[in-house]
Every structure is written in structure tokens, then in C-alpha cells.
């Protein structure tokens with residue numbers, strides 16, 4: 001089965017809120033909330049794809065991206081390989097460049113959002129990371 005490489009950013013602001021975007025209802029997985037990101041294009045490094053997707057989708061310039069976790073998920077008709085990065089340093093104001101609503105959400109709200117099935121371990125890792133930072 002084909003495997004799709006995807007770069008994803010978990011963007012966290014100074015209040016400890018996380019940036020999410022609503023997937024277009026017409027897309028596959030439409031109507032679910034997701035972290036900004038997208039497919040790595042041929043010839044591109046994962047971090048280049050991450051920078052491009054964040055600029056395109058939410059208008060942010062990454063200052064620092066740290067690997068958070070990588071996972072693969074089988075959606076049946078396709079398999080995705082997700083490389084997820086923690087982004088606590090960035091430039092710009094998040095805006096919905098592609099017309100899909102975006103939101104900054106608390107960890108509590110994040111836990112309750114409807115997201116793609118692959119995202120459950122990502123949300124867990126985000127909660128652990130935020131708790132660790134709050135305890136410092």
C-alpha cells in the first residue's frame with residue numbers, strides 16, 4: 001500500500017494554547033479538527049514541508065521546531081506517516097489562510113475535539129508535554 005509522508009506542527013502560544021484548524025468538509029476526513037500540516041512533496045525535507053505548510057495554511061513563520069513524535073496510521077485505503085513537531089517559537093499572527101476556521105484551544109478543549117483517528121497519540125503527547133512544562 002502507498003504510504004503518504006506528512007509533516008504536522010503542534011503550535012503552542014504563550015498561554016499554553018494549541019492551534020487547530022477545521023478540515024474542509026469536502027476533503028477526506030472533512031469536518032474534523034486537525035493540526036496544521038500536509039504532505040511532504042518530492043525532493044522536500046520534512047522540515048521544509050513543515051515550514052511551507054504552516055506558512056500556507058496559517059501564515060506562521062517557524063523559529064524553532066522540535067520533533068515531538070512520529071507515527072504511522074493505517075486508514076485502510078491509505079497509510080500515513082506523520083512526523084509531528086512541537087513549535088513554541090514562531091513569528092506572525094495565526095490566520096485562516098485557506099478559508100478554514102482556526103482556533104487556539106486549551107488542553108481541555110483539545111481533548112474533546114473530533115480529530116482524525118491518527119491523532120489520539122498526538123493529543124496524549126501534547127498533554128504530557130504541556131503538563132511537564134507547567135511543572136517547571
Ligand SMILES: Nc1nc2c([nH]c(=O)n2[C@@H]2O[C@H](COP(=O)(O)OP(=O)(O)OP(=O)(O)O)[C@@H](O)[C@H]2O)c(=O)[nH]1
Nearest residue numbers: 006008028029034035036037038039080116117118119
Ligand atoms: N494536516 C494534518 N493532517 C493529518 C492530521 N491527522 C491525520 O491523520 N492527517 C492526515 O494526513 C494526510 C495529509 O494531510 P493534508 O490533507 O493536510 O495534506 P495537504 O495539506 O498537503 O493537503 P492537499 O493534499 O489538499 O494539498 C491526510 O490524509 C490527513 O488525513 C492532522 O492533525 N493534521
Ligand SMILES: [Mg+2]
Nearest residue numbers: 036037038039
Ligand atoms: Mg493540510
